[in-house]
Amino acid sequence: MIDGIIQPHDTRGDLRLECDVVVVGSGAGGATAAAVLAEAGLRVIVLEEGGWYPTEEFSANIPEMLGKLMRGGASTVMVGRSPVPYLEGRCVGGTTVVNGGMCWRTPEKVLDTWVRERGLAHLAPKALEPHFDAVESAIDARYQDPGSEGGVNDRFKAGADALGWKLSRNKRNQRHCVGSNDCVTGCPTGAKRSTAESWLPRFYAAGGRLFTHFKVERVRTRQGRATGLAGTILDPVGARRFTVEARAVVLSCGAIQTPLLLQRNKLCKPCGHVGRHFTIHPNIKMAARFDTPVDSLRGTHQAWQCMEFGDEGILMAPGAIPLAFMSAIFPSFGPRLAERLRDYRYIATGGILVDDHAEGRIRALPFGVPYIRYDVTDVDQSKFVRAAALMAELYFAAGANEVYTPFHHLPVIGGPDDIAKLYAHPPRVEDTEYFTAHLMGTCRMSAHPRGGVVDPNGETWDVSGLYVADAGTMPGTIGVNPQVTIMALARLIAVRLADRLGRKVPAKIAQVAGHAAA
Amino acid sequence: MSSDFSFRGYTRRVARSVVDAMVPRWPELDADLTDAVLEQVEDFARNYPPFIRFGVMVMLYGLEFSGPFVRDGLRPTSFLDREAATRRLEKVADHRIPQIRMMVMLPKIMVSFSAYSRPEVEAFLGADRRAWRANRKAFREVLIQLDERRAADPPVPAPLVGDAVRPEDYLRFERT
Numbered sequence: 120m121i122d123g124i125i126q127p128h129d130t131r132g133d134l135r136l137e138c139d140v141v142v143v144g145s146g147a148g149g150a151t152a153a154a155v156l157a158e159a160g161l162r163v164i165v166l167e168e169g170g171w172y173p174t175e176e177f178s179a180n181i182p183e184m185l186g187k188l189m190r191g192g193a194s195t196v197m198v199g200r201s202p203v204p205y206l207e208g209r210c211v212g213g214t215t216v217v218n219g220g221m222c223w224r225t226p227e228k229v230l231d232t233w234v235r236e237r238g239l240a241h242l243a244p245k246a247l248e249p250h251f252d253a254v255e256s257a258i259d260a261r262y263q264d265p266g267s268e269g270g271v272n273d274r275f276k277a278g279a280d281a282l283g284w285k286l287s288r289n290k291r292n293q294r295h296c297v298g299s300n301d302c303v304t305g306c307p308t309g310a311k312r313s314t315a316e317s318w319l320p321r322f323y324a325a326g327g328r329l330f331t332h333f334k335v336e337r338v339r340t341r342q343g344r345a346t347g348l349a350g351t352i353l354d355p356v357g358a359r360r361f362t363v364e365a366r367a368v369v370l371s372c373g374a375i376q377t378p379l380l381l382q383r384n385k386l387c388k389p390c391g392h393v394g395r396h397f398t399i400h401p402n403i404k405m406a407a408r409f410d411t412p413v414d415s416l417r418g419t420h421q422a423w424q425c426m427e428f429g430d431e432g433i434l435m436a437p438g439a440i441p442l443a444f445m446s447a448i449f450p451s452f453g454p455r456l457a458e459r460l461r462d463y464r465y466i467a468t469g470g471i472l473v474d475d476h477a478e479g480r481i482r483a484l485p486f487g488v489p490y491i492r493y494d495v496t497d498v499d500q501s502k503f504v505r506a507a508a509l510m511a512e513l514y515f516a517a518g519a520n521e522v523y524t525p526f527h528h529l530p531v532i533g534g535p536d537d538i539a540k541l542y543a544h545p546p547r548v549e550d551t552e553y554f555t556a557h558l559m560g561t562c563r564m565s566a567h568p569r570g571g572v573v574d575p576n577g578e579t580w581d582v583s584g585l586y587v588a589d590a591g592t593m594p595g596t597i598g599v600n601p602q603v604t605i606m607a608l609a610r611l612i613a614v615r616l617a618d619r620l621g622r623k624v625p626a627k628i629a630q631v632a633g634h635a636a637a
Numbered sequence: 638m639s640s641d642f643s644f645r646g647y648t649r650r651v652a653r654s655v656v657d658a659m660v661p662r663w664p665e666l667d668a669d670l671t672d673a674v675l676e677q678v679e680d681f682a683r684n685y686p687p688f689i690r691f692g693v694m695v696m697l698y699g700l701e702f703s704g705p706f707v708r709d710g711l712r713p714t715s716f717l718d719r720e721a722a723t724r725r726l727e728k729v730a731d732h733r734i735p736q737i738r739m740m741v742m743l744p745k746i747m748v749s750f751s752a753y754s755r756p757e758v759e760a761f762l763g764a765d766r767r768a769w770r771a772n773r774k775a776f777r778e779v780l781i782q783l784d785e786r787r788a789a790d791p792p793v794p795a796p797l798v799g800d801a802v803r804p805e806d807y808l809r810f811e812r813t
Contacts, residue, residue, distance in 0.1 A: 179754075179756075179766055179767045179770055180754070181750055181754035182677045182680050182681050182750060182751055182754065183680070185681070185684070185750070186680065186681070186683070186684035191684065191685055191686050191689055192681055192683075192684030192685050194681070194684075194685045194686070194689045194743070195689075196743075201735065202739065202742070204746075255793050255794065256793050259793060260793055260794055261793055261794045261795065261796060261797065262794050262795065262796045263796060264780075264796045264797060264798035264802075264807065265796060265798065265804040265807070266798075266802070266803070266804025266805060266806070266807030266808065267807050267808065269808055290793075290794045294797060295777050295780045295781065295784075295797055295798065297773045297776050297777045297780070297807070298773065298807070298808050299769065299770055299773040299774075300769075301766070301770065307770045307773065307774065308770075308773050308774050308777045309777075310777060414763075416763070416764045416765070416766065416769055417769065417808040417810060418808060441754070441764070441766060442753045442754070442758075442759055442762060442764040442766070443749065443750045443751075443753040443754035444750075445753075446749040446750070446752070446753040447745075447746050447749050447750065450730060451727070451730070452658075452659040452726070452727075452730070452741075452745045452748065452749060453658060453659050453660070453661065453723045453726070453727070454661070454662065454723065455727070456661060456749070457661035457662060457663055460661070460753070460762060461663070461762070463762040463763055463764055464762070464763040464764075488688050527735075527738070549735040550735065
């Protein structure tokens with residue numbers, strides 16, 4: 120056994136476990152909740168479906184790492200007017216192992232809306248501030264070391280500066296991110312403070328135990344109360360069974376897997392909201408070719424964001440990505456793509472995120488097949504068209520000579536004068552390639568039983584003792600990268616749960632911890 | 638957990654022809670990537686859930702028999718030479734009907750991810766990721782040693798680096 124991690128080869132036969140709280144999932148929500156609960160003195164177990172991979176095992180072999188770290192080997196896609204590929208981490212640390220590490224607090228105007236329109240007074244900016252502080256300390260939400268940004272970020276900044284557009288410096292959960300630009304297949308240097316490097320070491324130190332390759336299938340209930348879990352240990356030698364008995368069950372499987380688990384167990388049906396209100400911050404990728412080398416190999420993923428058009432729900436950012444991922448941005452293949460990527464060193468990539476107004480839905484179909492549907496609306500598409508035009512303007516202002524779009528009918532914009540073509544013939548949703556890694560809202564928090572799946576404490580309205588602490592609890596879309604919001608909500612839910620179970624969270628919990636492990 | 642999936646029989650022929658039509662080639666790079674990429678595509682598929690693997694098969698066979706959709710005759714794609722197969726798949730990718738274009742989407746991503754993460758391709762295009770990663774690991778070790786001499790970390794959100802490293806030296810990388 121390594122520290123607090125128990126892998127299939129550490130145990131034999133079927134397992135029957137007992138604890139105060141069992142948490143399903145070790146990503147942003149689960150790891151945060153588990154650490155807070157364990158530090159409050161509760162006996163906590165975390166069950167993770169994926170495996171544990173220390174930094175040394177993050178190899179440069181992209182297909183191998185996608186298979187190890189992501190659900191379905193990164194093949195996941197939701198259906199709709201245009202299919203949207205999405206990423207979901209499935210490993211110890213969850214999606215925090217494969218994300219870009221952006222750390223934004225929930226915008227105050229969003230929190231104010233949640234208070235005003237949804238009656239969630241405990242989510243007011245002032246009330247959440249201690250949770251944000253604690254989260255940012257725990258995960259080292261820092262600005263990049265000067266000089267680590269790299270050409271992709273520099274070009275983006277040059278363009279925004281030339282146009283006088285407002286830029287915000289990104290905080291990222293990192294300690295000396297040295298710009299290896301391999302965030303998405305696991306940080307090879309250990310700089311990224313995923314939950315595996317931040318919250319979970321605290322959890323183990325407080326006596327918590329994490330079991331890998333535990334696939335939860337059943338939520339056990341008795342007289343309307345959750346009493347534990349059951350499922351399969353995905354042991355390569357042969358599948359085994361496990362059961363866990365607990366005073367409270369916390370589901371932190373993410374905004375897709377949590378509602379699927381609830382639906383497969385026919386739980387929380389009366390509220391009518393499980394799997395609904397699915398928002399995804401759809402985003403599109405852009406690229407630009409310059410006359411001088413950009414060298415996107417070197418530098419950090421996203422050091423800046425352009426907030427100039429935040430009021431319109433548009434967020435633009437540079438996004439340095441490895442060559443293989445860059446190759447997926449371009450619609451071509453074979454000789455055409457080979458010619459285009461001859462200029463790899465001269466190409467900068469970026470992304471546009473739109474604060475969406477659509478709501479998708481998640482349903483569990485027979486034989487374990489998930490049905491995930493999200494239709495980008497024409498309203499959001501008009502934002503994408505405007506945002507793509509703005510991003511092209513930015514890149515040309517930075518000196519680009521060509522800009523590449525995700526639109527089928529206009530894949531290349533040859534110069535500033537061509538930008539108008541986007542407005543003259545606006546691309547349809549069906550002719551646009553989207554992507555997302557921000558999955559939210561499917562078990563939303565509400566002040567009233569008819570308004571959502573969980574109450575202000577994170578406990579499901581329909582099953583007592585059953586909690587949700589992940590991105591699904593967000594009452595609405597937030598318009599920024601969600602990991603800090605997820606962690607802050609999970610911390611709030613865990614503090615309240617500890618209190619209910621008769622434990623107080625120690626004051627020192629806000630202190631920075633785990634630095635020695637850097 | 639991955640399965641023991643592999644392309645077999647006629648399906649292997651179909652998959653190989655799609656990979657062969659999609660892999661990049663440059664006259665200056667002496668490497669035929671088709672078989673290596675096909676193996677990696679199999680690796681990808683091994684990690685996919687069964688229903689996604691089924692979708693991959695549907696797309697591959699859709700491409701195999703896509704001739705009539707793009708007015709390119711009835712011959713299956715795997716019976717065309719490489720250039721003709723590439724031209725046909727490009728017609729599919731450029732088709733005005735999104736549902737037909739979608740047949741290319743997943744195979745294209747699988748082939749691109751596999752081909753453009755090959756060490757020889759990365760090095761050829763100036764993205765020597767393996768060397769860069771090794772360089773970064775060593776550089777970060779130096780920074781961590783500098784941290785150990787510091788009395789306390791600056792508070793969040795301040796950067797950690799001090800005056801010891803000049804910004805212009807931070808991403809220094811001598812290509813070999």
